[in-house]
Amino acid sequence: MQTESKIKSIPCFKHEGSFILFINIGKQNTEFVCDECCVDLKALNSDQELIHIKNALRSPEFFISKLNISSSLKEYLIKLDKCNEQAMKSILKDFETKITDIQEILKGVYQELKCHVESILNKKQKIREELQKIIQFDKFTQFAINFIQLGDQINPQAIKQNEQILHEYLQDLTKNNYQELNQKLIDMLDRIKREPRDPKEDQYPQYRNLEEQFKQLNAKQIEFAKQISLINFGQFTIIYDSKLVSNQQSQKIINIIQSKLNKIVTNFSQIYLGTRDGLSGQAFWNKVQGKSNLLMIFKSKSGYIFGQFSPCQWNQNLNAYVQDNTMSSFLFSQTHDQIYPLKDANKQNAIYCHQSQGPSFGGGHDLQIGLDFQNGYSNLGHSYQSDQYQITTKNTHLFGQTTPNIAECEIYQVILT
Template sequence: MPFIPCLKHKGSYILYIKLDQDKAEFICEECCLQLYEINQNLNIQRLIHIKSVQFQNLIYKAFKSPQLLLPNMNYSTQPKQKLNEFDKLNENCIKNILKDINTQITNIQNSFQLVQQELEYYAKQFLNMKQKFKDELEKLIKFDQFKQIIENLENLGDSINTQIMEQNEKILYQYLQDLKKMDHTELYLQLFDKMKYLRIEFKDLKQQYYPECQKLQDQLKSFSISQLGLIEQINLITFKQFNFLETQLLQEQYQYKILCTILSKINKININYQKIYLSYRDGLNGQAFWNKVNNQSNLLMIFKSKSGNIFGAFSPCQWVTNSSGGYIFDNNNKSSFIFSQTQDQIQIFPIKEGNKQHAIYCYQSYGPTFGGGHDIQINSDFQGGYSNLGHSYSCEQYQISNKSTHLFGQSTPNIVECEIFMLTFA
């Protein structure tokens, strides 16, 4: 939309529509300031913003979101609120989904190159193993003697004669006779021993079972989930409901990232949930926590600290109250992760390959605890505890200056709100 000059203030341009009971008026920022000086109680929210220029932290873009006109037409605020949510959800979520998909495509392209290098490496090692076996066989049957006979004849070329041919035939005959006289049982045993040794050597070489290939498979699964997520968002145009969590803590655009992360790790396409613990309803203490989570699996926990930080974790592991304390092993494709919701992104901290046995820690004298070390340790009063982020859950992908305070915003949890969802998958 081109700029429209204001007729009252030279050099200024129309930014707002001011709607009164008997008239509508185009005004610029200077007009707006004059109105505000005259009437300090002027309701700025009643002005309809037709340009994306900020005034007192209020930005209204009527051209992008026409539902903003509805309040001025005396419609109910509920449809306007729903339309605003619908508009925001599409814009924010689809942009984040496309951003994630673009990142995934780049990562997949890089992974294909790494897979190619990995397969070429293992193929080379296999051919080296094969050559070693061939070298061992040649050594056992003294193959160099046979090659020498052939080379001697080749070197003579056209000068070869009958006498020389007969001499070499005798040498060849003697070589073959010696080969027949060998202890073939011993020969085969030596070959089998060499083969056994080489097979063990090659098995040790690929003990990680082609990690780049496995990583690529995981990325392709995640890409498939993101594609389904994009389709789900497009379906919102028909007002199909996306199954977001009924949470007061997580922003919807970040819920998408968390839910898609869970789906990609569990390898499912849909999530249902049940709210099993709400601190305002059930109490913020260890006894209330264990009363709700004991023997439950697939729990998504969301916390808010006194500093206002939002963080949490998901694990498929079963929470089982334990009087002496014990770790629970994540044997479901390393599905456990910790997350943190910042102002501009959601950070995901996946469990490390070598720490799957330390996914969660169950101790009836503690509250929620994740990782060996612990990455998150919340006392039964939900106030004390500590964070040793990066011990069992990876955080190297983010530049975190203080790992002990990153999640809480302070050195101790000081939890003020907690929501726990039990997830089921289809």
């Protein structure tokens, strides 16, 4: 860029032979500085922000990220700056290379499986040949040929004779209550089993290589999905209407939902606000009935903020627990900055739907709020994992008291793509 080249040639009047490279933004003044100026500033323990002019001219995202904006905006813009043409082309090139590798490996897998099929068929043929010897299969075949040769002739004596010969054959084959036959078969199969074979036969090296390549491809796909999410503001979604959840907490909630469901959060639609719609079971069920992917946020009168997300559908007429096969349900406490994921062994107890109760989560229940939004209790740790934290009073941990005493409740339907 012509502007960049001109700036590179501007000398620093403080240090001979050095040229302007940075902008130094201070509280009292802003100045152009060179690399030697930066050394002086460092010696003065200056905490002033330096902006590399070349990078700032290249990217407005980089420039704005260096200003004193909010930490969440700064983090987003830094990530956006790194999502440049070169980085995206590199990701695309990696995809192309990986797909080509997989195509070649697939050919090897086919040849590998083909060899294994041939080996299986060869073993089967060996077993068949041994079986023919053990049961003298040629005799049985001859009986069948003799019987067919009788044709349409009604010859009871010939049929009787064939039956007698066949019976004697079977009697000899199954004598001693099949013990000899069983032993011969076991010995034969054991002998074939102990025959030397190709050590690669059970290893499937090409197939294992393919599995590893697919894992790598999936990792690249996840990284690519993050870039897409970034451009679609998936990594900068904020629950804008929430008066309870902080930006930091909302980002944590979004990240957990996206990682567990492998989908992108695109929006939050507020469907219930306690102080507006009424803190009652009737108002609650009127808003959540038939809906899924709900994020519920509560504030107790003690000032504690906590909540839960679940993809499960709410149905007041169900009067039963609802299972979450996605294992994406979780409880959280913003007050304690803690997340409590659903236990795999208790996935059938993700939420509890009953018309005589308000929001209820987990068997036990881990969190139960009554129809009046004042009564209820918490048995945290029953279906939702809390052992990772040193919680001494689980019944008051979420509320700050023994009963919920809800002062506010926000419920959002999470929109995913």
